[in-house]
Amino acid sequence: MPKAKYPPIVAEEVVGYWTVVNGPTSIMRPSGGRAPYWYCRCRCGKERFIAASNIKAMRANPVKLSYHLSCGCVRNILANLEKRVAY
Numbered sequence: 001m002p003k004a005k006y007p008p009i010v011a012e013e014v015v016g017y018w019t020v021v022n023g024p025t026s027i028m029r030p031s032g033g034r035a036p037y038w039y040c041r042c043r044c045g046k047e048r049f050i051a052a053s054n055i056k057a058m059r060a061n062p063v064k065l066s067y068h069l070s071c072g073c074v075r076n077i078l079a080n081l082e083k084r085v086a087y
Contacts, residue, residue, distance in 0.1 A: 016069030
């Protein structure tokens with residue numbers, strides 16, 4: 001099966017809760033290889049490097065990779081809502 005062709009990642013693109021700020025930057029992976037990473041900003045303001053492969057996968061199937069859609073701020077919001085509803 002051939003690899004899926006994805007459109008190129010561009011600055012200011014919004015993927016999930018992330019906005020691509022700039023990149024790509026080549027960063028050493030724990031396995032020893034180098035991979036392209038993009039510097040992104042979450043809606044809550046946190047910034048971090050996201051692997052290009054994760055950005056492409058989020059665009060292709062956001063439901064499957066929902067754990068990458070934010071920095072964790074959405075999980076905290078949902079946890080607080082559950083606490084309020086439980087009482």
